[in-house]
Amino acid sequence: xxxxxxxxxxxxxxxxxxxxxxxxxxxxxxxxxxxxxxxxxxxxxxxxxxxxxxxxxxxxxxxxxxxxxxxxxxxxxxxxxxxxxxxxxxxxxxxxxxxxxxxxxxxxxxxxxxxxxxxxxxxxxxxxxxxxxxxxxxxxxxxxxxxxxxxxxxxxxxxxxxxxxx
Numbered sequence: 513x514x515x516x517x518x519x520x521x522x523x524x525x526x527x528x529x530x531x532x533x534x535x536x537x538x539x540x541x542x543x544x545x546x547x548x549x550x551x552x553x554x555x556x557x558x559x560x561x562x563x564x565x566x567x568x569x570x571x572x573x574x575x576x577x578x579x580x581x582x583x584x585x586x587x588x589x590x591x592x593x594x595x596x597x598x599x600x601x602x603x604x605x606x607x608x609x610x611x612x613x614x615x616x617x618x619x620x621x622x623x624x625x626x627x628x629x630x631x632x633x634x635x636x637x638x639x640x641x642x643x644x645x646x647x648x649x650x651x652x653x654x655x656x657x658x659x660x661x662x663x664x665x666x667x668x669x670x671x672x673x674x675x676x677x678x
Contacts, residue, residue: 551588602618614649623640641665645669
C-alpha cells in the first residue's frame with residue numbers, strides 16, 4: 513500500500529473527481545494534467561522579535577526601534593506546474609492586472625514550454641488537461657477560445673472547494 517500523501521495514493525482520488533470523463537487511465541490522466549495558481553510574493557519579510565534581539569550591557573539605554581512597514585513591495589506570480597515540477601513562473605508587471613488578454617499570453621508561453629519539455633510518451637493519449645481556479649480572467653470567453661485554439665482541455669474546478677484548490 514502506498515504511503516499516505518504520496519503521488520501514487522492521490523492519483524485515484526484526483527482522477528475520480530476530475531478525470532474519468534477525460535481519460536480512462538488514471539496514470540495517463542496525471543501525465544496530462546497542468547495546474548496553475550497565482551500567489552503574492554513580498555519583496556522581503558519584516559524582522560521578527562526574535563531576530564531583532566540584541567545583547568547589550570544592562571547600563572546601556574534601549575535602542576529606539578522604528579515601526580517597519582510590512583513589506584517594501586509585492587508582486588503577483590503566476591505559476592504553472594505538472595507532475596514533474598514547475599513549468600512556468602511569470603511575474604505580473606507593475607501596474608498591470610490579470611485579465612483575459614494577459615492570461616491568454618501566458619497560455620501561449622506555456623504551450624511553447626510544453627513543446628520543449630514534454631516528449632511524446634508511449635501510451636500518452638490526448639492533449640493538456642488544464643486545472644485552474646475560477647478567477648474571472650480564467651473564465652472569460654476570450655480565454656476559453658484561446659484554450660480551445662491551443663487544444664487544452666479545461667477541467668471544471670468545483671466552486672468553494674478548498675480541498676481541491678490548486
